[in-house]
Amino acid sequence: MRIRLTAGETVLNATLGDNTTARDFASLLPLTLQMNDLLRREKFGHLPRSLTAGGAARSSSPNASTSRLCRPSRPAPRS
Incomplete structure (x- = not known):
């Protein structure tokens, strides 16, 4: 599935994998996230x-053009 990501004035096209996790993520779209900065190298946000x-392949070699979904080590704070 192709999706479009927008950050400020920047628009990127992305492809979701064909698995249960990607389909579950797609069910949240459209979605607006507040992004946080991590050491000026990475951005992260909390899903609702x-x-x-189940079904997502594990990646051990991310690169600058790859977006990843990482399971948090502790629950996200509730607002």
């Missing part, structure tokens, strides 16, 4: 709910 984790 947990995603189904």
